[in-house]
Amino acid sequence: MECDDCVRRLDQLIDRELSGLELEEVQHHLDGCGDCTKRYKFEEGLKRLVKVSCEQGHAPAELRERLRQILR
Numbered sequence: 001m002e003c004d005d006c007v008r009r010l011d012q013l014i015d016r017e018l019s020g021l022e023l024e025e026v027q028h029h030l031d032g033c034g035d036c037t038k039r040y041k042f043e044e045g046l047k048r049l050v051k052v053s054c055e056q057g058h059a060p061a062e063l064r065e066r067l068r069q070i071l072r
Contacts, residue, residue: 006030006036011043014047047071051068054071
């Protein structure tokens with residue numbers, strides 16, 4: 001798997017939408033690629049931060065709800 005292919009699948013990996021061979025390929029690539037692993041950790045952390053921020057109530061309720069739906 002090339003880095004471009006892996007990066008395109010990171011959101012699906014974070015959202016646990018990959019399975020079977022696709023999941024294995026992405027995980028195998030991440031095991032051997034420091035750059036993609038850094039990108040994965042960044043993307044995962046960013047998504048977690050946005051989710052936590054929305055739960056704290058600092059954004060308007062409508063925006064929080066829209067973001068929750070997107071982040072599921």
